[in-house]
Amino acid sequence: MEFPKSVEDQLKALKEDMKLNKQQYENLLKLAEKQYAKARVVPGEAVGVIAAQSLGEPGTQLTMRTKWLAGAREMTVTQGLPRLIEIFDAKREPTTPAMEIYLKSSHATSESKAEEIALSIVDVKLEDITSEINVDLAKMRVEVYLDKNKVKHYGVTEKYVQNMVKENFKTAKITTGDMMIGIRPKEEEVDLRKLYGFRVKVKETHITGIEGIKQVLPVKVGDVWMIKTAGSNLREVLAMKEVDIENTKTNDVFETFSVLGIEAARTVIVEEALDVLRNQGIEVDPRHLMLLADAMTNTGSIRGIGRYGISGAKSSVLARASFEVPLRHLFNAAMYGESDEISSVIENVMINQPIPVGTGIVKLKIESEAMGKKKTEEAKEEKAEKKEKKEKKD
Amino acid sequence: MTGVFLNGKYIGEHQNYKALMEQVKEMRMKGALPIETNVSYNDKEDSVAISTDKGRARRPLLIVKNGKPLLTDEHITRLQNGELKWDELVKEGIVEYLDADEEENSLIGVFEDELTPAHTHLELSPTVIMGPQANMVPYAGHSLSFRITLGSKMIKQSLGMYAANLPIRADTDVSIIHYPQVPIVKTLMYDLVKFESHPAGQNITIAIMPYSGYNMEDAVVINRASIDRGLFRAxxxxxxxxxxxxxxxxxxxxxxxxxxxxxxxxxxxxxxxxxxxxxxxxxxxxxxxxxxxxxxxxxxxxxxxxxxxxxxxxxxxxxxxxxxxxxxxxxxxxxxxxxxxxxxxxxxxxxxxIPELGDKFASRHGQKGVIGLIVPEEDMPFTANGIVPDIIFSPHGIPSRMTVGHLIEIIGGKVGAMTGKTIDATAFQEVPEMELRKMLFESGFKEDGSETVFDGRTGEELKARIFVGSQYYYRLKHMVANKMHARSRGPVQLLTRQPTEGRAKEGGLRLGEMEKDCFVAHGAALLLKERFDSDRTIQPVCKNCGLLAVYNQFKNKEMCPVCGESAPVTYIELSYAFKLLLDELKSMCIYPKLNVKPKY
Missing domain, CATH: 2.40.50.150 (RNA polymerase II, Rpb2 subunit, wall domain)
Known part of the structure; x- marks a missing residue:
């Protein structure tokens, strides 16, 4: 029998630890096989409902309140119920995107190295390295005054900044002075109101670092240094040579999907949801979340839970109609002449038939020959009809 | 320049708003302006609002000058002698009524000894920070505010003598208690609302101890003899x-x-x-x-x-x-x-x-419970003096809820019962706990209220000393006699053929969606079907067109309204509610064709 890899690894580790000989190891395998078979879910088990209940019940204990972490150096991340809803609804962008960047061992050992990398990836905008940005009404231009210390802090030069500004505003007329850059937009754009709008644009000019990484924080985890960030840009971070590609991750499901693919996205869903629950002190069996994540990702794209996601994509008309906006589903089904096989739980509950779950999944068909009586299918049916008719009359 | 508004309308500007406000206040006091006038300054908008209109809640406060209230002992003596009236206090400028806006400009002290020169007003009494309802709770300053809220909510549900003209009234579903008593431990509010003329609860002897688990989870154990003597009879x-x-x-x-x-x-x-x-x-x-x-x-x-x-x-x-x-x-x-x-x-x-198992009782501290057991008097615990409690309350109800007022009231009640006095428990001005303890000690008890108690069933002395005292308890209007309900078969609704809902209609107990989910989770498919069989029907279906057919009882023959009498018809079992759904779909011009085939 084949075990999943994690179980196999555990067994092998056990063999090493206890110094088992071949015979003993085989006995262990037999024992493990028995236990493994016991732990497996029985056919017909309502895993979906059980998963839903296992996640729904602790969900009632989650507070709506977002937990804010006090302290200047920590970053705030959406937690609790809002975050859980965000994950399950497959929201395009998380409200607080964040990354955990692990570094290659050559850079992970000292704080200064981690700090250096952290500073090099943080998204620096022009306003971050200036003392002030003014609008000069006489010359009709925006004047940027660079701050020497800030420029130095982010490891850039005045010349570099000037070049970045020039690159960003190719049509504008740029004059440079001592730690000053004057930017005058194209003639036809010079107008007082537009100039103020232009100033905002100037403020947000990207200078250096990776776009989207708003905040960085080197942290020591165990005995390695890694970087936590607010804001996320997985593609560019993974491209850096100092970064440990295998462990670095983001909390943005869709970004993970576009960079690493659907399996990685599934893992992010599971881990993020599990993280939220653990932070609130709730233990949920990860297999429930895995089932949920599988349901969300098994088409190769990410679908949320709800009308526009999984529930809206059910094949049964009645099942869809029983979940939000029934009229639309019924009319559409009528238009396209859809048929419902009445094969799942909800439909069978609706028409009061045994549901195909648990004891209801077992179907026995006894050949009439086997019972020693020769009867055709037709005759059997007729008999059943008569019986029901009789019942009805009663 | 400060904008001046009268009842929300702009009327002009003023150079010195402070002088203006002083003048308005002075004129109000002198009677040149109506006494209902209030004036306030909004520093964000730099405007003065003078209000004389209706709909503003106003409350009286003592005026404070230089850290001292203008009300002196002399005033109080004159008030007590009836020489001075409230209105005169207002006219003399010792008391004034503030509305919500003017309150914003004031610094109001709650206790007299905390007054500083910056204070402008003093509460008439510290207890007015709570309303009449919350003030019905004794020792309210000793419990959590949430418990006070619960307590005052439950007082509203108590049975009492709510009207004097009972015999000629015909209110729907009201109860009166037979032997209501005046509380031993009471607050100022009980006098103000003349509670003595329409009391609602009874002073009972209470012991805080477990009793074989019959008072766990907020249940109370009650003395049968007390009930027989008419305790809480209604x-x-x-x-x-x-x-x-x-x-x-x-x-x-x-x-x-x-x-x-x-x-x-x-x-x-x-x-x-x-x-x-x-x-x-x-x-x-x-x-x-x-x-x-x-x-x-x-x-x-x-x-x-x-x-x-x-x-x-x-x-x-x-x-x-x-x-x-x-x-x-x-x-x-x-x-x-x-x-x-x-x-x-x-x-x-x-x-x-008569109080029975499951009837609801509560003290005034949000401590409610139902009767869990009615015990014959001989089996009840008794103290060394031979006192048998009316109610045994579980000690587990105290620590997590932190209703300290509940415990102090019991000591207060015990002191009151021994000395024949009523104990004032008005919040923030009550008889202090230490004084109660002293008085209790003087009455010959242990000062913490605990007593040696014997188990009525065995006669043995209990190892722990038990906290015994007197407390004012209410009987709440929720009684099992009005709520007990069960049904096996019974009436069904005409439209859906499902059981009716509610006790009054002898209804069924709903097995709802989430309960259904539990059956599904357990894989109990057939049990689930059986539970939902209440609206089960057998309906004829035309095999040809897939619509419901008709059974003609006179001819003992089925026919399809669409395909005619010769159409093949079969019978299917389904819930009547689904048959209704099919009908409704037809009414929406959707053709719900049933493709019927043998099940196996």
């Missing part, structure tokens, strides 16, 4: 009414004992208490579904009248009966005339409610 009244209606065409109802020939005649037993006028006799002991007022109505439709001609036969029985699960004694019968001038009868039924 009477519920429920009025029934009946009107002799007039119909168009000169027909009228008739209040009388219905004739046996009449449609819907119950049986003689149901009418046994009716007197000649068709109304039940006072002091009749009724059972559920007994007729209170016999009434006969004309047929509902004129057509049916013509059909049967013969006088009384077409008439309907429309008597007023006791609702099921209710019973009691007829208390009074009132004959009157309705607004339209019809004959109008009101019958009041009374029912004695």
């Amino acid at each position: 009477t519920t009244f429920r009025p029934y009414k009946c009107e002799e209606l007039k119909y168009p065409g000169g027909q009228t109802d008739l209040i009388a004992i219905p004739d046996k020939e009449i449609k819907g005649y119950r049986n003689e037993h149901a009418y046994r208490y009716l007197e000649e006028d068709g109304i039940i006799a006072p002091e009749s002991v009724t059972e559920p579904n007994d007729v209170i007022v016999g009434k006969v109505s004309p047929p509902r439709f004129l057509a049916s009248l013509e059909e049967f001609r013969v006088g009384t036969e077409a008439q309907r029985e429309t008597s007023t009966t006791i609702t099921n699960a209710e019973e009691g004694v007829v208390d009074s019968v009132m004959l009157s005339e309705s607004e339209e001038g019809n004959k109008f009868v009101k019958v009041k039924i009374r029912d004695q409610r």
Whole structure:
């Protein structure tokens, strides 16, 4: 029998630890096989409902309140119920995107190295390295005054900044002075109101670092240094040579999907949801979340839970109609002449038939020959009809 | 320049708003401006608002100057002697009424000893930071605010003597307690609302200890002898009414004992208490579904009248009966005339409610509980003095809820009972706990209120000392007699053929969506089907068109309304609600074709 890899690894580790000989190891395998078979879910088990209940019940204990972490150096991340809803609804962008960047061992050992990398990836905008940005009404231009210390802090030069500004505003007329850059937009754009709008644009000019990484924080985890960030840009971070590609991750499901693919996205869903629950002190069996994540990702794209996601994509008309906006589903089904096989739980509950779950999944068909009586299918049916008719009359 | 607004309307500007406000206040005091005037300054908008309009809640406060209230001891003596009146205090500028806006400009002290020169006002009493309801809770300053809220909510549900004109009233579903008492431990508010003239609870002897687990989870154990002596005994009244209606065409109802020939005649037993006028006799002991007022109505439709001609036969029985699960004694019968001038009868039924298992009680601290066990007096624990508690309250209710006021009240009640005094427990100005302890000690008890207690069942001394005292308890209006309900088979709704809902309609207990999910999670498919079989039907279906067919009982033959009599028809089992859904789909011009095939 084949075990999943994690179980196999555990067994092998056990063999090493206890110094088992071949015979003993085989006995262990037999024992493990028995236990493994016991732990497996029985056919017909309502895993979906059980998963839903296992996640729904602790969900009632989650507070709506977002937990804010006090302290200047920590970053705030959406937690609790809002975050859980965000994950399950497959929201395009998380409200607080964040990354955990692990570094290659050559850079992970000292704080200064981690700090250096952290500073090099943080998204620096022009306003971050200036003392002030003014609008000069006489010359009709925006004047940027660079701050020497800030420029130095982010490891850039005045010349570099000037070049970045020039690159960003190719049509504008740029004059440079001592730690000053004057930017005058194209003639036809010079107008007082537009100039103020232009100033905002100037403020947000990207200078250096990776776009989207708003905040960085080197942290020591165990005995390695890694970087936590607010804001996320997985593609560019993974491209850096100092970064440990295998462990670095983001909390943005869709970004993970576009960079690493659907399996990685599934893992992010599971881990993020599990993280939220653990932070609130709730233990949920990860297999429930895995089932949920599988349901969300098994088409190769990410679908949320709800009308526009999984529930809206059910094949049964009645099942869809029983979940939000029934009229639309019924009319559409009528238009396209859809048929419902009445094969799942909800439909069978609706028409009061045994549901195909648990004891209801077992179907026995006894050949009439086997019972020693020769009867055709037709005759059997007729008999059943008569019986029901009789019942009805009663 | 400061903008000046009168009742929200801009009226001008002023250079010195402080002087303006002073002047308005002075004129208000002198009576040159109405006493309802309030003036306030908004520093964000730099505006002065003068209000004289209606709808502002205003409250009286003592004026403070230089850290001292203007009200002196002399004033108080004069007030006590009746030489000075409240209105004069207002006129003299010792008390003034502030509205919410003017309050914003004031610094109001709660206690006199915390006053500083910056203070402008002082509360009349620290206890007014709570309203009348919250002030009904004794020692409110010792418990969590949430418990005070709960406590005052439950006081509202207590049974008491709510009106003096009870015999002539006909309120729906009210109860009165038989032997209400004035609380030993009370607050100022009890005097202000004249609680003594309509008390609601009883002072009971309480012991805080477990009793074989019968008082766990907020239950209380109660002494049978106390109940037998009338503790918390109550009477519920429920009025029934009946009107002799007039119909168009000169027909009228008739209040009388219905004739046996009449449609819907119950049986003689149901009418046994009716007197000649068709109304039940006072002091009749009724059972559920007994007729209170016999009434006969004309047929509902004129057509049916013509059909049967013969006088009384077409008439309907429309008597007023006791609702099921209710019973009691007829208390009074009132004959009157309705607004339209019809004959109008009101019958009041009374029912004695002796405390029973499951009835709800509460102290004034949000500590509610139901009776978990009624114990014979001989089995109740007793103290060395031979005191037997009325109620045993579980100690587990105290630590997590932190209702310290509850415990102090018990000591207070014990002191009050021993000394024959009422104990003032008004929040923030109560008799201090230490004083109570001293008094308790002087009465010959341990000062912490604990006593040596013996187990009534074994006679042995309990190892722990038990906290015993007296407390004011309420009986709340939630009684099992009004709520107990169960059903196996019973009435169903006409439309869906599903069981009715609610106790009054002898309804079923709903197995809802989430309960259904539990059956699904357990894989109990057939049990689930059986639970939902209440609206099960067998319906004929046309195999040809897939629509519901019809069974003709006279011909003993099925036919399809679409395909005709020769169409093949089969029977399927389904819930009636689904049959309704199919009908509704048809009404929406959606063709729900059933493809029927054998199940196996």
